[in-house]
Amino acid sequence: MNIVFMGTPSFAVPVLEALHAAGHRIVAVVTQPDKRNGRKGTMTPPPVKQAAQALQLPVYQFEKIKSEQSAQALEDFAADVIVTAAYGQILSRRNLQAAPLGVINAHASLLPKYRGSAPVNWCLIHGETHTGVTTMHSDVGIDDGDMILQQAIAIDPQDNAQTLLERLSHVAADLMCQTLTQIEAGTAPRIPQDPAQATYQPMLQKQDGQLDFTHSMQALCNRERGLTPWPGVFTSFAGENWKFFALSPCQGHGAPGEVLCADPKTGLVIACGDGAVQVGELQAPGKKRMSADAFLRGKTIPLGARFGL
Numbered sequence: 001m002n003i004v005f006m007g008t009p010s011f012a013v014p015v016l017e018a019l020h021a022a023g024h025r026i027v028a029v030v031t032q033p034d035k036r037n038g039r040k041g042t043m044t045p046p047p048v049k050q051a052a053q054a055l056q057l058p059v060y061q062f063e064k065i066k067s068e069q070s071a072q073a074l075e076d077f078a079a080d081v082i083v084t085a086a087y088g089q090i091l092s093r094r095n096l097q098a099a100p101l102g103v104i105n106a107h108a109s110l111l112p113k114y115r116g117s118a119p120v121n122w123c124l125i126h127g128e129t130h131t132g133v134t135t136m137h138s139d140v141g142i143d144d145g146d147m148i149l150q151q152a153i154a155i156d157p158q159d160n161a162q163t164l165l166e167r168l169s170h171v172a173a174d175l176m177c178q179t180l181t182q183i184e185a186g187t188a189p190r191i192p193q194d195p196a197q198a199t200y201q202p203m204l205q206k207q208d209g210q211l212d213f214t215h216s217m218q219a220l221c222n223r224e225r226g227l228t229p230w231p232g233v234f235t236s237f238a239g240e241n242w243k244f245f246a247l248s249p250c251q252g253h254g255a256p257g258e259v260l261c262a263d264p265k266t267g268l269v270i271a272c273g274d275g276a277v278q279v280g281e282l283q284a285p286g287k288k289r290m291s292a293d294a295f296l297r298g299k300t301i302p303l304g305a306r307f308g309l
Helices: 010-021 047-054 068-076 119-125 161-185 217-226 292-298
Strands: 002-007 025-030 035-037 042-044 081-085 103-107 130-137 147-154 233-237 240-250 259-263 267-272 275-283
Touching (some): 002 010, 002 047, 010 025, 010 081, 010 161, 025 047, 081 161, 103 161, 119 130, 119 161, 130 161, 147 161, 217 275, 267 292, 275 292
Parallel strands (some): 002 025, 002 081
Antiparallel strands (some): 035 042, 103 130, 130 147, 233 240, 240 275, 259 267, 267 275
16 A cells, blocks of 8 residues: 555654555655754654655655645645554644545554553553553544554563553554555454543643652552653752652651661662652762662762652
8 A cells, every 4th residue: 555654753663664564655754853852952853754764765844734735745645544653743634634544543552541642651650551552543533533453462560661662662563564454455443432431641741750759659660660761750859859760669667758768788768658669760960860879879868858848
C-alpha cells in the first residue's frame, strides 16, 4: 500500500522501519519541526526525521497540520492510508479524510483505558501490571475511534517509562504490520470502544514530578518510574528543589519526609505514608547527578531533617 507515515519520537521509529521493511511504499513521512535542545539551544531533528532520512524517505515538517497548506499537502500525497504513531498534533476532520482507508493509529495502551498523550507514564504511576498497544481508526475525538487489534504485555517491576516505551514500540511495529495486512485483505475488525470503561489522562507537566511523602512508598516509587526520564521527580529541601532517582520501598517509620538514614554505607532513607523509600541517586541544586552513597560521602544530611516542606 501507499502510506503517509506520521510520527515524531523514538516510539514511532520501529513502526516506520517495520512498514518500510514490509515493502509498503511510504510516499511521505510527516513529523514535528526540529526543536532547540540543551543549554546551547542546538536545533535537533526528531527521531522519526533521522530514521526517515536514513531510509531515504521524503520528510515534511508542518508547523500546523490543520492549516490549509498542510491539509492540501496531505491530500496531494495520494496515499491509500495514513499511519500515525505519537505524531504530536491533533488531526482535523479534513486530515482524517485525506486517504481513502483513513488514519490508522498505534496507541500505547489497552484502549479504552489511558487515552491521551502519555499513556505509558500514567499506567506506571497508577501501578498497572499490564499494558499494551492498540491499533485503531482515528476519529475527531481523542483516542476514541474503533479498535482493530490489541496486544498486551506484562510490565516488569523494574520498568520505567523509557524502558517500557521502548518495548512497546516494537510491539506497535509488529501490530501495525498485522493491522495493515488485514486492512488490505478486507478482514480487519472494527471494535467500538466502551465509553463506560474509558479513562483519559492529561499531558505531563513538570509539576507532576513533585513528591508528596504522605503517599505510600509504592505510590512514590511508581511516580518516579512513570516520570523517568521526563520530567523526573523532585522535592523541596532547605528552600530548594532536589531531584531524586531510582526510588525503592524499604522499612522505616517516621513523619512524612523525615530523614531516617543518611549514611554512605546504608544510603538515604526517607519516611513516607506507610513506611519509607530509599533514594538510589540524587541531584542537589547546582550539582551533578550522583549516587546517594557518593553524595553522602561528601555532604551531611542530618537525621530528622524533613524533605517536602
